[in-house]
Amino acid sequence: MKKGKYRNIFVLLIAxxxxxxxxxxxxxxxxxxxxxxxDPDFKETLNKKDHLLTQLDSKRSAFLKKKAxxxxxxxxxxxxxxxxxxxxxxxxxxxxxxxxxxxxKLERELIDAERSHKNSLAELxxxxxxxKEISALVQKKDKLLLTSEEIRTWKDKLSSLTIKKEGxxxxxxxxxxxxxxxxxxxxxxxx
Numbered sequence: 746m747k748k749g750k751y752r753n754i755f756v757l758l759i760a761x762x763x764x765x766x767x768x769x770x771x772x773x774x775x776x777x778x779x780x781x782x783x784d785p786d787f788k789e790t791l792n793k794k795d796h797l798l799t800q801l802d803s804k805r806s807a808f809l810k811k812k813a814x815x816x817x818x819x820x821x822x823x824x825x826x827x828x829x830x831x832x833x834x835x836x837x838x839x840x841x842x843x844x845x846x847x848x849x850k851l852e853r854e855l856i857d858a859e860r861s862h863k864n865s866l867a868e869l870x871x872x873x874x875x876x877k878e879i880s881a882l883v884q885k886k887d888k889l890l891l892t893s894e895e896i897r898t899w900k901d902k903l904s905s906l907t908i909k910k911e912g913x914x915x916x917x918x919x920x921x922x923x924x925x926x927x928x929x930x931x932x933x934x935x936x
Contacts, residue, residue: 851930859924
């Protein structure tokens with residue numbers, strides 16, 4: 746095992762010495778001259794290599810030219826894309842701006858409807874409170890010593906409040922439906 750290790754080191758040292766003594770840094774034409782002195786038939790291989798290198802240089806030149814054209818096209822396409830994005834964004838904002846008056850109108854209608862709904866709920870609360878108070882009063886008629894005319898007046902008032910309550914509840918339900926429709930309209934006109 747040690748002999749193989751020493752042999753590898755020896756081969757490496759010989760290779761280094763050859764490079765130093767033979768002049769590894771010679772030009773390729775000097776090297777070709779040395780080779781042709783020993784093997785003139787190798788000239789054909791060298792000619793073939795020169796021909797292939799010329800082809801390779803030509804292909805590399807064409808490749809670099811085409812690559813430069815493609816890179817220019819990429820830059821141009823990127824610039825076109827940026828312009829296209831900007832134009833689309835501008836046009837999109839313009840279209841949104843055109844629908845804004847309709848949206849604002851619907852938003853105002855929604856605010857008004859919600860305010861009306863809130864008012865009808867408050868009115869309904871007041872009516873229910875009044876109905877409760879009058880009902881309690883009519884039930885205590887004997888304790889309060891109310892006359893039949895006073896009782897009839899309170900019952901008429903109770904009947905009137907009940908009718909008014911039905912009207913307010915109907916109006917509240919219609920307003921609630923109106924609010925739902927306005928919200929749907931707002932969703933539909935969203936751009």
